[in-house]
Amino acid sequence: MGVNIPAVVPARISAKGWGWQHAGRAGQAVHDLDLEIAPGERVLLLGPSGAGKSTLLHALAGVLGSEEGADEFGSLLIDGVPAAQSRGRAGLMQQDPDSQVVLSRIGDDVAFGAENLSVPREEIWRRVGAALDAVGLQLPLEHSSSALSGGQKQRLGLAGMLAMMPGLLLLDEPTANLDPVGVMEVRDAVRRSLDASGATLVVVEHRVSVWLDVVDRVVVLAPSAAGEPGGVLLDGPPATVLTQAADMLAAAGVWLPGRIPAVRQRIATIKHDVGDRLLLEASDLSVSRKKSGRRHRAEPVAVVPSVRICAGEALSVTGPNGVGKSTLALTLAGLLPAAGGTLEATAALARGAGSSPLKWRGRELISRIGTVFQEPEHQFVAGSVREELLFAPRLLGRGTESVDGLLARLRLEHVGDANPFTLSGGEKRRLSVATVLAASPQVLVLDEPTFGQDANTWAELASLLTELLDAGTAVVSVTHDAAFTHVLGGEQLVLGEEPGQAADSTPSIPAGEVVQR
Amino acid sequence: MATTRSSAWLAGANPLAKLGAGIAITGVLLISVDWVSSTVALVLEIAVLPLAGLGARLLLRRGWPILVAALVGGYGTALLAPKTGEVLLSLGPILFTTGSVGSGIAIALRGLAIALPGIIVLASTDPTDLADALAQKLRLPHRFVLGALAAMRLVGLLVAEWQTLGMARRARGVGGEPGFFRGLKASLGQAMALLVQAIRRASRLAVTMEAKGFGAGERTWARVSSYGPRDAVVVGGGVLIAAASVAAAVVLGTWNPVFA
Numbered sequence: 068m069g070v071n072i073p074a075v076v077p078a079r080i081s082a083k084g085w086g087w088q089h090a091g092r093a094g095q096a097v098h099d100l101d102l103e104i105a106p107g108e109r110v111l112l113l114g115p116s117g118a119g120k121s122t123l124l125h126a127l128a129g130v131l132g133s134e135e136g137a138d139e140f141g142s143l144l145i146d147g148v149p150a151a152q153s154r155g156r157a158g159l160m161q162q163d164p165d166s167q168v169v170l171s172r173i174g175d176d177v178a179f180g181a182e183n184l185s186v187p188r189e190e191i192w193r194r195v196g197a198a199l200d201a202v203g204l205q206l207p208l209e210h211s212s213s214a215l216s217g218g219q220k221q222r223l224g225l226a227g228m229l230a231m232m233p234g235l236l237l238l239d240e241p242t243a244n245l246d247p248v249g250v251m252e253v254r255d256a257v258r259r260s261l262d263a264s265g266a267t268l269v270v271v272e273h274r275v276s277v278w279l280d281v282v283d284r285v286v287v288l289a290p291s292a293a294g295e296p297g298g299v300l301l302d303g304p305p306a307t308v309l310t311q312a313a314d315m316l317a318a319a320g321v322w323l324p325g326r327i328p329a330v331r332q333r334i335a336t337i338k339h340d341v342g343d344r345l346l347l348e349a350s351d352l353s354v355s356r357k358k359s360g361r362r363h364r365a366e367p368v369a370v371v372p373s374v375r376i377c378a379g380e381a382l383s384v385t386g387p388n389g390v391g392k393s394t395l396a397l398t399l400a401g402l403l404p405a406a407g408g409t410l411e412a413t414a415a416l417a418r419g420a421g422s423s424p425l426k427w428r429g430r431e432l433i434s435r436i437g438t439v440f441q442e443p444e445h446q447f448v449a450g451s452v453r454e455e456l457l458f459a460p461r462l463l464g465r466g467t468e469s470v471d472g473l474l475a476r477l478r479l480e481h482v483g484d485a486n487p488f489t490l491s492g493g494e495k496r497r498l499s500v501a502t503v504l505a506a507s508p509q510v511l512v513l514d515e516p517t518f519g520q521d522a523n524t525w526a527e528l529a530s531l532l533t534e535l536l537d538a539g540t541a542v543v544s545v546t547h548d549a550a551f552t553h554v555l556g557g558e559q560l561v562l563g564e565e566p567g568q569a570a571d572s573t574p575s576i577p578a579g580e581v582v583q584r
Numbered sequence: 585m586a587t588t589r590s591s592a593w594l595a596g597a598n599p600l601a602k603l604g605a606g607i608a609i610t611g612v613l614l615i616s617v618d619w620v621s622s623t624v625a626l627v628l629e630i631a632v633l634p635l636a637g638l639g640a641r642l643l644l645r646r647g648w649p650i651l652v653a654a655l656v657g658g659y660g661t662a663l664l665a666p667k668t669g670e671v672l673l674s675l676g677p678i679l680f681t682t683g684s685v686g687s688g689i690a691i692a693l694r695g696l697a698i699a700l701p702g703i704i705v706l707a708s709t710d711p712t713d714l715a716d717a718l719a720q721k722l723r724l725p726h727r728f729v730l731g732a733l734a735a736m737r738l739v740g741l742l743v744a745e746w747q748t749l750g751m752a753r754r755a756r757g758v759g760g761e762p763g764f765f766r767g768l769k770a771s772l773g774q775a776m777a778l779l780v781q782a783i784r785r786a787s788r789l790a791v792t793m794e795a796k797g798f799g800a801g802e803r804t805w806a807r808v809s810s811y812g813p814r815d816a817v818v819v820g821g822g823v824l825i826a827a828a829s830v831a832a833a834v835v836l837g838t839w840n841p842v843f844a
Contacts, residue, residue, distance in 0.1 A: 128795045159795035165741060166788035169734050169796070175712060178806035180796035191806045213740065227796060356747070402751040429757035438755035444781065445752035448773065462757045488780070502756065 075264040077106035078156055078234030080127065084141030086297070087122050090134055096122040098297025099141070102286065106234070109261065109268040111278050111305070114288035115319035116491050116521070119297075120271045123288075124237045127269065129154035145235065155184050157235040158228025162243050162519070164217040167224035173199070173215075174208025176223060180231040191230070198226035201263060202256040216388055218249025222256050229260055236261070238270040242277060243492075243519030246388055246547045250277055257281065273521045275316075276324040279305055287312060320493070320521030327550050328526035333533045346416040346510055346541055347376040347399060347424070347436075351408035354391055354398040367406045368394050369562050376510060378415070379539045381532075381557030383546055390563030392545045393441070393514050399543060400438040400512040401425050416509055430462050437508030441515045443499035447487040452479055452498055455487055459506035473501045477527065493524035500528065504535075511535065513544040517551050529554045592637030594708035594818070599717045601815035602709060605822020606701035612826040613698050618840040619686065621833035622693035628825045629700045636708040647703050654695035662688025697829075701822075711736055716809040727799050734789060742782055749777050 082102040088095045097119035104110055112120050125131045126143055132151040145153045158180070161167060170176040177195045186194070195208070202222040212223060221241055228236065238257065242250040258281050261268055270278055285308040289300040300315075301308050309316070309323060317323055352374065353367035369391030376382060376399070384392045397403040398410065401424025411422045412435070420431045427435065440446050449455045456470045474480045477497040482490060487498055496516070503511065511532075517525050532542055532555055546552060552559065594602065613625055633643065644651070661684070668683030715733040719726045753759060759770035793799070833839040 125791070130791050130794045154794075155797045157795075159791070161788060161792065163785075163788055166785055166792055168737075169789070169793055171712060171737055175806065179793075179798070181804075182806050183797035183799075183803050185802055185804045188804060188806060188808070191804065195806070213737070224792075231797065397751060400755065402754055429754060429759055432754065433757040438752075440748070440752045440755065442748075442752075444784075445749055445777075446756055447777075448753060448756050448758055459757060488784075506757070 075232050075266050076234050077265050077267045078145050079106050079147075080104040080235070080267065080269070081144045081147075082141070083144075085126075085143045086140035087119070087126060087131065088138040088140075089122075090136035095119075095140070095297070097126075097288075100288075100298050102299055102302075104267060104269070104284075107265050107267055108284055109282045110270070110284045110286055111275065111282040112269055112271045112286050112288065113275070113316060113319075113321055114300070115290050116493065118288040118290050120288060121239055124159060124239045124269065124271060126150055127235065128157050128159035128237050130159065155180075155231060156233055157237050158225075158231055158233040159237045160221065160224050160228065160239065160241045162240045164220035164224075164244060167220050168212045168215075169227075171212055172208065173204065173206060173210045173212050173223055176212050177226045177230050180227050184231055194230040194232070195226075198229040201229055201260045202226045203252070203259075216249065217245050218252040221245065221249070221253045225253070225256055225260065229264070232264070233266060235267045235269070238268070238272070240272055240519065241270070242272065242274070248388070250274075254278065254281065273320065273519075274322040275309065276322065279324055285309065287316070317522065320523035322522045326522075328522045330526050330554050331530035331533050332554070333556055334537055343415060344378040344380070345375055345413050346378055347374075347410065347412055349374040349399065349405075349408065349410045352395075352398065352405055352410055353407035354394045354403065355406040356394055356403065357406075367391075370408075371395060371560070371562075374399065374560065376541045376543060378509065378541050379536055381536055381542045381544070381555040382560060383544050383552040383555065383557065384560045384562060385546065385552065386562035392562050395562065396512050396514055396543060396545045397438070399424075400436050400510075401427060401432055402438060433459055433503075433506040433508060434463055435508055436510040436512060437503035437506055438512040439500050439503050439514065439516055441518060443495040444488065446499050446502065450486060451484050452487055452490070453483045455498060455502045456505050459502065463506060469507075470505065473505060476531070477501045492519060493521055496520055496524055497527065500531070508540070510541045510543065513542070513546075515545055515547070517546060517548045525551070590637050590708060590710075592708050593635045593814075594632075594704070595637065595710065596814060597708075597818045598721070598809060598811055598815045599705070599709045599714040600721055600809075601811065601818040602705045604819050605825075606705050608819075608822040608826045609701050609829075610698045612830055613694055615842060616830075616833060616840050617687075617690055617694060617842060618833050618838040619690040619693055620836050620838040621829040622690060622697045624829040624832045625825055626693055626697040626700065628828065629697065629704065632704065632821070632825075636704045638704065638707050642707075643703070646707070647699070650696070650699040650703070654692045654699070657695050658688040658692025660688075661691040712807070713809070716805065716807050720805055720809040721811075726803060730798070731793075734793065735786070738782065738785060738789065741785070742778060745781055746774070746778055749774055749781070753777070 080102065082100045085097065085100045086095045087097045114120055127145065127150050129151050131137070143150045145156050168176055169179050174195055177198055178191050181191045181194055202225050204219060204222055204226060215223060236257065242253050245253065254277055268282070270282065272278055282305060285303065285305045286299055287301040287308065289297055301312050313323060317326065349371065350373050351370070353370040355367045384395060386392055394403065398405050404425055410424065412424055416435055420427050420435070424432065424436060447455060449458055453470065456473055457467050460467045460470065474483060477500065479494065479498060479501065482494060487495065490498060500516070516528055520528070529551060536542055536555065542555060544555065609625055613622060662680055663678065665684040665687035667679055667681045669681045671679065671681050672685060673680040711733055715729045718724045719729040753774055758773060759767070830839070
């Protein structure tokens, strides 16, 4: 390596009859794939769940090779060299922002990849500065990498990749766990860096509209399950492919630009008398994740003057990141102590269990307030999908007849005996909702239920919730998803309009925004 | 565990120099059980605390278990040591004499004087700097050192994860039931869930590290682990504290090597 600053050489991908079978699996994750991607092309990779999109990205990143007992077929080359031997030519970004960060200071973290490629020290620091500029993270090099938002962590990961000067960027649902602001931050950072380096891009994402302006080619993979031919189903410019395959892609759960999936609309009209439908009432509620000590009270992250949760009504908690939306939801759900103010369950909800949800025992809580966490895995307590659904009815000493109905309703019959951790993202989300509904709570609290979900799961979830609302369940959801809020209707609680303040506001979305499929 | 580098004077020294100084002091104190060498070392160590950015309050908050252990050790020794000298207190089987209380105090002081260098080194050392020094200066395998460093970062995340898991499981109806054994069962279940999450996250992190070219042969280091004048001062200071405590004990005739 001389004194010249090396330029990025865009990578060429060539797959010929390539396939991959994970150890211990019956079928191939990718089967008979023929695909040529020219240097500098920007490709959006689509396909139904189970088409092997992630497997392909991992193989290109050279991180599949260490798997023992796996079988590879055909050839997968980057610039004529097998992908497994070209580690460093490609940079990989995964879905979970926390698993993206390796070291505790951002400068060190960006340098990590370049160090591993034996880049000389002076050159590393030059690249670190340039990479952080490119992704728009203007923070001191000593800044703690744990103190970043999700979008910032993904951009930090991108900076680390850029410092390796890879010819190929591989993004595996990079924005699935991010709020709308974070999504745009990451998308723009990727676009800027590509414009500067000319590197090849392969991105996997459900939400097509996010990447539509960035990519110049869309490749749709066919499902590679037993009996399917596998390989590439459609390939071409975005406009052509998205028009040709619109119905197929929509059926596969891909979010197409301008399309909002059809959902069951609410039928019950909102009654204006609150009366005996009131279930939970909070006034001057301040919330915090830190426990108040005897000496000093915890600093509240949010203060809410008044919240009333009524049977059959939706309440959407919205606002920017970090204003305490989730903390408020957890407090309303009886999981976190309030830092101040009052939260009382009415007699209709308490049914003799006392007015403070926080003091309810586990079995008292689940039949009154059900909470669906953002990360489904946090709530799994059993070894199989069926056992998960049986858990609440057994705890409550109820019959278990409703379980089969829930399995069918949420399309989980085919995985009834599977371990919950082995499900796909959408299946995990549906299961986590089903387990909570198995206790038939009067109040349902959901924290970002639509994050990272494909259009099918989104529509099922929204339809299910309108059904529950019409049947008299109260639904509280923390969400950034305006379309979702609109479908549920009801009131919006916008946090963080002024620092530390919160106010009730009426829904601001114009009616008739929901487009039918 | 500090996430950003502290600005204390000692934080700027090479971790290995600090370790060396600490080993010099504790090594000497381990040799002899006497109150003079322990007291001299303890006083000098306390004098060094500001250089590590440790105030009295922070020290108490981090080091109270050691203080308790030293006091308990001292009390036990006073109770069991040979009863020489005058009787100070006699309550049935409990007998304290000047000799036994002296031994007790010596043991307590020695415990504190041996533990304090460790606290000083830990409080003033950034884990990343330590990893750099271990890999670059001691030539420990970088795969092992950097792997451990990345794992330590995950431990910090697990604390928040534990809290979330507790709430997520309560929302499923787990826990919150009266009874010790039910509580224990719920906690064990939560610990298992935490373990599962830790392993899943660690394997994703391993993919990230691998994708960043980690573990493939030689690597360069963006940060240099080097020795400077400050490190000579640190090692010299450690040797000086060790020598002063031995000298004082020998001069005052209390030097009492354990192997003699």
